């Protein structure tokens with residue numbers, strides 16, 4: 001079963017997503033806290049956060065979440081100068097912040113299902129997302145397979161993480 005949570009509804013599912021996030025990223029407590037803070041901040045800032053969650057036997061096995069790509073966002077501040085100037089990226093664009101599937105269910109189409117759920121929700125919009133360029137061939141393949149194209153080959157987020165930014169017009 002897939003469920004979509006919007007705005008303040010997200011706070012209802014946040015706690016049950018923590019073990020999924022932790023397992024998928026093998027995340028430290030600090031990284032998990034950052035994730036929670038980011039989600040809560042998105043709710044408070046009213047940037048239309050959306051979380052798509054996949055459940056199996058009543059438990060979440062994966063999720064994807066993101067927000068409107070607006071000028072105040074950290075991601076926008078990091079990449080806006082690098083984006084081509086032929087359009088206003090802040091008009092009708094959605095940014096994906098994280099996608100994660102529990103390790104034991106990875107490679108079974110769950111990630112693809114989540115992205116398709118998100119894309120149905122974002123119909124007629126542009127989606128931007130990024131992923132690390134280092135040791136990340138599998139995730140890069142995942143986005144290519146789903147029709148995402150690189151729009152910025154290499155940019156350093158926060159001055160350190162070297163990422164590729166992908167775009168899809170859905």
Ligand SMILES: CC(C)(COP(=O)(O)OP(=O)(O)OC[C@H]1O[C@@H](n2cnc3c(N)ncnc32)[C@H](O)[C@@H]1OP(=O)(O)O)[C@@H](O)C(=O)NCCC(=O)NCCS
Nearest residue numbers: 024099100101106107108109110111112131138141142145
């Ligand atoms: C990235 C992630 C969300 C993908 O979810 P998933 O359920 O494993 O992916 P899917 O099974 O839907 O795979 C869809 C496509 O991705 C690619 N893919 C997935 N696993 C792959 C692998 N082991 N090797 C190569 N390509 C792979 C394939 O192209 C696959 O298409 P196919 O079914 O035709 O082979 C998941 O692996 C994950 O949670 N990883 C850890 C967290 C993470 O890195 N998130 C992304 C941060 S940007």
